[in-house]
Amino acid sequence: MLSVEEALALVLETATPLPPATAGLAEAAGLVLAEDVPADADQPPFDKALMDGYAVRASDVVEAGRPLRLAGTIHAGEVAAGALGPGEAAAIMTGAPMPAGADAVVMVEHSEERDGAVRLRPPRAVAPGQNVLGRGRVYRLGDRLLAAGDLLTPPRIGLLAAVGHAKVRVVPRPTLAIVPTGDELVEPDQVPGPGRIRNSNAAMLAAVAIGRGLAPRVGPIAADEPAVLAQALAEGLESDVLLVTGGVSAGRKDLVPAALESRGVRQVFHKVAMKPGKPLWFGSGPGRGDRPGTLVFGLPGNPLSGLVGFLRFVGPALGRLAGRPEADETVPARLAADCTQHGDLTHFRPAALASPPGEAGEPAAIELLDSVGSADVLAAARADGFAVLPPGDRVFRRGEIVRFLPLR
Numbered sequence: 001m002l003s004v005e006e007a008l009a010l011v012l013e014t015a016t017p018l019p020p021a022t023a024g025l026a027e028a029a030g031l032v033l034a035e036d037v038p039a040d041a042d043q044p045p046f047d048k049a050l051m052d053g054y055a056v057r058a059s060d061v062v063e064a065g066r067p068l069r070l071a072g073t074i075h076a077g078e079v080a081a082g083a084l085g086p087g088e089a090a091a092i093m094t095g096a097p098m099p100a101g102a103d104a105v106v107m108v109e110h111s112e113e114r115d116g117a118v119r120l121r122p123p124r125a126v127a128p129g130q131n132v133l134g135r136g137r138v139y140r141l142g143d144r145l146l147a148a149g150d151l152l153t154p155p156r157i158g159l160l161a162a163v164g165h166a167k168v169r170v171v172p173r174p175t176l177a178i179v180p181t182g183d184e185l186v187e188p189d190q191v192p193g194p195g196r197i198r199n200s201n202a203a204m205l206a207a208v209a210i211g212r213g214l215a216p217r218v219g220p221i222a223a224d225e226p227a228v229l230a231q232a233l234a235e236g237l238e239s240d241v242l243l244v245t246g247g248v249s250a251g252r253k254d255l256v257p258a259a260l261e262s263r264g265v266r267q268v269f270h271k272v273a274m275k276p277g278k279p280l281w282f283g284s285g286p287g288r289g290d291r292p293g294t295l296v297f298g299l300p301g302n303p304l305s306g307l308v309g310f311l312r313f314v315g316p317a318l319g320r321l322a323g324r325p326e327a328d329e330t331v332p333a334r335l336a337a338d339c340t341q342h343g344d345l346t347h348f349r350p351a352a353l354a355s356p357p358g359e360a361g362e363p364a365a366i367e368l369l370d371s372v373g374s375a376d377v378l379a380a381a382r383a384d385g386f387a388v389l390p391p392g393d394r395v396f397r398r399g400e401i402v403r404f405l406p407l408r
């Protein structure tokens, strides 16, 4: 059976970045840029006042207390009609272009205006350039400000707006469909009859996807019946990623792998040496024009199995489709108590943060939670993530550092 690491490597090998598309700035936030972006002008485009006050010639005001003749007012958005002469000052507002001849701004708080003249109060020296941001000090026309591959953080969205890129080429957000399967399931607003349970996986997995900026399409419960399943899968295969929950292990109604393969989805692997989540199925659908084949994850029906499958495999695949650099989604954490691990599977144990990271860079401490297994939705609801215990028989000691897969 594949190890978790081998399975993850196969997932990342199969996933390729989506072809670039054009997006407006609101949709582009959080996506990866697919073009280089040059400056369309100097920034600021003129010598700019940084304070409300008076534009002056610094050399005029070195003599303490000498009054300057008030020669007009420049608001932001206006341009001074003429140059500032010797011995003159112009009232100026933050963001306004400096008049020619002026080289400094005196804050209004440091001045007194009376009878058409301005004085410094108390008298002080004024240095050239004071409270002025020179033209092109932020960037210059033609400078490369952003590059293909940059993640569009909020300030980068602001920068795109500043250079007039109201639309931009990006690696688009992957589309994701969720198909819950199982005759035993009823929707959350129904009361389950004998032998039946509510479909909690679809809402949970959709919530993980929404938390990552996606807009998942959640299908209705597909019955364990080949024709129904085939129809549900056909719709799911229109998305970049399809999550099917349930029906992937050895039961007589575990029809999902065969149904996927009959729709042209090539199996990459089935089963991973992990607990929970061992029966995980992964494959790749037929190509869709310029878009790569749908990545299909057959997540085991048990809620914690599906959740761990998402965090460990689907999340990194979504990152790859969105053109993000590979990131280890696990972090180091310190065990708050001893624990025992045995067997040949990687165990993902629900765990809660017990104390924050230490000042000396010591990782956060985690406490393993009691859990009755992969159907324990309450343990998952109390967890901040999963401690990752590698295969092998051993005792992990309190204070030992292990990997932690945060719930996000």
Ligand SMILES: Nc1nc2c(c(=O)[nH]1)N[C@H]1C(S)=C(S)[C@@H](COP(=O)(O)OP(=O)(O)OC[C@H]3O[C@@H](n4cnc5c(N)ncnc54)[C@H](O)[C@@H]3O)O[C@H]1N2
Pocket (backbone or CB within 6 Å): 180, 181, 182, 184, 185, 197, 198, 199, 200, 201, 202, 245, 246, 247, 248, 249, 250, 251, 254, 276, 277, 278, 279, 299, 300, 301, 302, 303, 305, 374, 375
């Ligand atoms: N003979 C074997 N039996 C099982 C094996 C195995 O290797 N050999 N693996 C076990 C493991 S581990 C898991 S995990 C489950 C996975 O089974 P399936 O993916 O086929 O899932 P189902 O049988 O459909 O469901 C399992 C369990 O989860 C509940 N479930 C299903 N869907 C939902 C949902 N949407 N919301 C909430 N709960 C759901 C379902 O009712 C079952 O209780 O197989 C073991 N068996």
Ligand code: MOO
Pocket (backbone or CB within 6 Å): 275, 276, 277, 278, 279, 300, 302, 305, 374, 375
């Ligand atoms: O994963 Mo099964 O994943 O142990 O219930």
